[in-house]
Amino acid sequence: xxxxxxxxxxxxxxxxxxxxxxxxxxxxxxxxxxxxxxxxxxxxxxxxxxxxxxxxxxxxxxxxxxxxxxxxxxxxxxxxxxxxxxxxxxxxxxxxxxxxxxxxxxxxxxxxxxxxxxxxxxxxxxxxxxxxxxxxxxxxxxxxxxxxxx
Numbered sequence: 001x002x003x004x005x006x007x008x009x010x011x012x013x014x015x016x017x018x019x020x021x022x023x024x025x026x027x028x029x030x031x032x033x034x035x036x037x038x039x040x041x042x043x044x045x046x047x048x049x050x051x052x053x054x055x056x057x058x059x060x061x062x063x064x065x066x067x068x069x070x071x072x073x074x075x076x077x078x079x080x081x082x083x084x085x086x087x088x089x090x091x092x093x094x095x096x097x098x099x100x101x102x103x104x105x106x107x108x109x110x111x112x113x114x115x116x117x118x119x120x121x122x123x124x125x126x127x128x129x130x131x132x133x134x135x136x137x138x139x140x141x142x143x144x145x146x147x148x149x150x
Contacts, residue, residue, distance in 0.1 A: 003062075006062045006066055007059060007062040009062070010058040010059070010061045010062035010065065011054075011055055011058035011059065011062070012058075013058070014061065015051060015054045018050055018051075018054045018084075019051075021088050021089065022047070022088060024089075024093075025088045025089050025093045027043065027092055030092075030095040034097075034146055034150050035146075035149040035150055036145075036146065036149070037142065037146070037149065039145075040142065052131075053131060053132050056132060057081070057084075057128070057129070059125075060077065060114075060118075060124075060125040060128040060129055061074075061078075061081070063125050064077050064122070064125060067122065072117070073117055073118060073121070073122075076110060076113060076114050076117065077114060079110055080107060080110035080114060083104075083106055083107035086103050087104050087107060090102070091103075091143065097143060097147035097150060098147055100147075101140075101143055101144060101147055104136065104143050105140060107136060108136050108137060108140050111129060111132055111133045114129055115130065115133060
């Protein structure tokens with residue numbers, strides 16, 4: 001029962017904070033006025049994708065917490081979460097493609113390192129982070145393109 005509660009708590013906190021940050025930093029006129037690359041996805045896709053990713057991220061975080069709450073893997077999980085939650089206010093809130101890059105590049109690196117150090121001790125957590133890495137890799141390319149185009 002404890003494991004289930006920890007998993008639910010992690011998922012609810014990650015999804016809840018992600019949603020709160022999202023609704024607090026809604027893309028406005030500034031974002032609409034940016035020249036976009038041809039591969040820019042429609043705005044409606046971001047909410048569902050991030051919700052699904054946040055569930056996977058929450059599960060991976062709960063697994064690490066249950067295994068070893070003070071481990072370097074768990075600390076890295078919290079570090080990447082902090083970077084994740086910083087990106088939206090940096091990019092949309094401060095209306096800065098350059099500040100977005102300053103946050104998203106270390107975020108992508110931390111996700112990849114998490115996958116690497118999780119692969120042997122907790123392969124499932126590493127696998128749960130693979131779609132996240134792919135999406136943030138795409139988001140990094142998108143952020144860079146917006147920076148270069150504008």
